[in-house]
Amino acid sequence: MAKRTKVVKIIADDYIGQELTVAGWVRSFRQNRFIALNDGSTIKTLQIVIDFENEDPEVIKLITVGAAVKISGKIVASQGRGQTVELIASEIKVLGVSDAEQGPGQYPLQPKKHSLEYLREIAHLRFRTNTFGAIFRIRHHVAFAIHEFFHNKGFLYMHSPIITGSDAEGAGEMFKVTNFDIDDTPKGEDGKTDFSQDFFGKATNLTVSGQLEAELAALAFSEVYTFGPTFRAENSHTSRHLAEFWMIEPEVAFADLNDNMDLAEEMLKYVIKSVLDRCGDDLDFLENRLIDEEKVKPTNERSPMPLKEKLQFCVDTDFERVTYTRAIDILKNCKPNKKGKFQFKIEEWGADLQSEHERFLVEKHFKKPVILTDYPKDIKAFYMRMNEDGNTVGAMDILFPGIGEIVGGSQREERLDVLLARMKEMDIHEDEMSWFLDTRRFGTCPHAGFGLGFERLILFVTGMANIRDVIPFPRFPGSAEF
Numbered sequence: 001m002a003k004r005t006k007v008v009k010i011i012a013d014d015y016i017g018q019e020l021t022v023a024g025w026v027r028s029f030r031q032n033r034f035i036a037l038n039d040g041s042t043i044k045t046l047q048i049v050i051d052f053e054n055e056d057p058e059v060i061k062l063i064t065v066g067a068a069v070k071i072s073g074k075i076v077a078s079q080g081r082g083q084t085v086e087l088i089a090s091e092i093k094v095l096g097v098s099d100a101e102q103g104p105g106q107y108p109l110q111p112k113k114h115s116l117e118y119l120r121e122i123a124h125l126r127f128r129t130n131t132f133g134a135i136f137r138i139r140h141h142v143a144f145a146i147h148e149f150f151h152n153k154g155f156l157y158m159h160s161p162i163i164t165g166s167d168a169e170g171a172g173e174m175f176k177v178t179n180f181d182i183d184d185t186p187k188g189e190d191g192k193t194d195f196s197q198d199f200f201g202k203a204t205n206l207t208v209s210g211q212l213e214a215e216l217a218a219l220a221f222s223e224v225y226t227f228g229p230t231f232r233a234e235n236s237h238t239s240r241h242l243a244e245f246w247m248i249e250p251e252v253a254f255a256d257l258n259d260n261m262d263l264a265e266e267m268l269k270y271v272i273k274s275v276l277d278r279c280g281d282d283l284d285f286l287e288n289r290l291i292d293e294e295k296v297k298p299t300n301e302r303s304p305m306p307l308k309e310k311l312q313f314c315v316d317t318d319f320e321r322v323t324y325t326r327a328i329d330i331l332k333n334c335k336p337n338k339k340g341k342f343q344f345k346i347e348e349w350g351a352d353l354q355s356e357h358e359r360f361l362v363e364k365h366f367k368k369p370v371i372l373t374d375y376p377k378d379i380k381a382f383y384m385r386m387n388e389d390g391n392t393v394g395a396m397d398i399l400f401p402g403i404g405e406i407v408g409g410s411q412r413e414e415r416l417d418v419l420l421a422r423m424k425e426m427d428i429h430e431d432e433m434s435w436f437l438d439t440r441r442f443g444t445c446p447h448a449g450f451g452l453g454f455e456r457l458i459l460f461v462t463g464m465a466n467i468r469d470v471i472p473f474p475r476f477p478g479s480a481e482f
């Protein structure tokens with residue numbers, strides 16, 4: 001195949017007068033003369049002008065929306081409005097037909113507005129729309145910026161296992177991994193399935209978090225991060241939960257809760273800024289899409305800022321750092337709580353916060369991102385460091401507007417005796433966790449880390465409302481299509 005030039009380069013660089021080859025998919029074909037060609041390298045399309053008089057009518061017939069084409073020709077300054085350059089076609093090859101074969105209108109993505117629900121049903125094709133093109137190009141840039149951020153700081157990228165033999169994290173229900181014929185599993189004397197005969201010689205699950213393994217590595221490399229898929233079998237049908245999602249988990253030795261908050265805030269700002277710097281066209285498109293969508297909403301439900309302003313605000317503003325105890329005071333005394341507007345009323349200290357409370361704090365009270373710290377030990381995991389008061393732990397959750405919790409982390413309990421006591425209280429067996437406890441036995445040190453929900457961050461930077469629209473193929477209760 002002749003070397004092709006990507007549309008993003010043709011639009012950005014000066015190719016006027018040059019003969020080039022492009023390849024992509026037909027977005028529209030007007031007057032048998034103008035093709036809008038998209039190759040996914042940018043949200044923009046390249047206009048291709050066809051010499052209709054001299055073109056083979058059989059080829060013209062095959063050029064319909066959705067067809068894959070390869071076209072060579074000369075780049076010229078555009079005569080029409082809406083684009084600066086266009087390509088005058090001299091050679092057209094239809095690589096893959098669309099409606100020409102299947103019948104008019106059969107291609108599921110005709111050039112009109114489709115609902116997000118419909119597009120979710122055809123997630124195998126939705127990459128080809130402007131909205132999902134923008135989302136997944138941004139998703140790529142966010143992932144890249146995260147690696148760049150940590151790499152530049154000297155963090156080591158650590159791959160934590162996906163299949164795990166430990167279930168002590170307590171982050172949620174786990175999916176079992178087994179090689180057994182599930183209709184006929186071998187039974188032990190107690191009549192229960194005998195996992196010692198299973199593939200790994202024990203019961204195993206898909207991981208809910210890479211943290212515990214990241215801690216092991218942090219106590220050798222000082223600064224590490226994981227970035228991988230995690231799985232939770234919770235029956236959550238919300239717009240912020242997935243059964244399979246990606247998590248970034250840095251873990252830092254010789255760091256305390258404040259260092260942890262500083263790192264998380266710096267990382268989020270770095271990544272959001274890099275999206276603003278690198279994804280301008282896609283952000284413009286998503287911002288306008290949101291403005292259109294919000295026109296039909298009542299004014300009080302519209303977001304207070306356009307998308308890019310919201311992102312810039314986040315980069316420029318210090319996150320508010322507030323203890324859980326203070327947050328509970330604010331929530332107890334706030335109007336929606338007193339007037340019974342919350343689904344879950346905040347009655348007393350110790351209550352777990354729901355996303356309605358988190359969003360109230362961020363969107364109505366502080367009006368900026370909030371880091372909540374020092375939660376009651378009873379609503380947090382066993383590994384969080386016990387504070388002097390004996391009631392709270394050195395936890396931190398970062399709450400974002402429109403999302404609620406985006407980051408969850410803590411300083412870790414590095415004191416063997418305190419950790420053992422906590423595990424006993426929570427009925428976590430010491431023998432199962434001996435490998436984890438070894439880090440506290442040999443060369444333990446203060447350390448801290450956090451987990452960033454990748455899709456929740458993508459929700460924030462794209463302004464999308466449903467987490468199922470920011471991962472290519474969402475897995476949630478009742479659905480594992482594609």
Ligand code: 4AD
Binds near residue numbers: 243
């Ligand atoms: O708060 P979580 O459960 O924390 C942990 O798993 C810790 N081990 C992290 C650490 O300290 N290394 O999860 C971390 C983040 C949440 O703040 C949220 O953004 C995201 O992961 N998250 C989910 N995202 C999508 N779907 C779900 N079901 C999620 N559950 C958590």
Ligand code: MG
Binds near residue numbers: 397405407
């Ligand atoms: Mg959490």
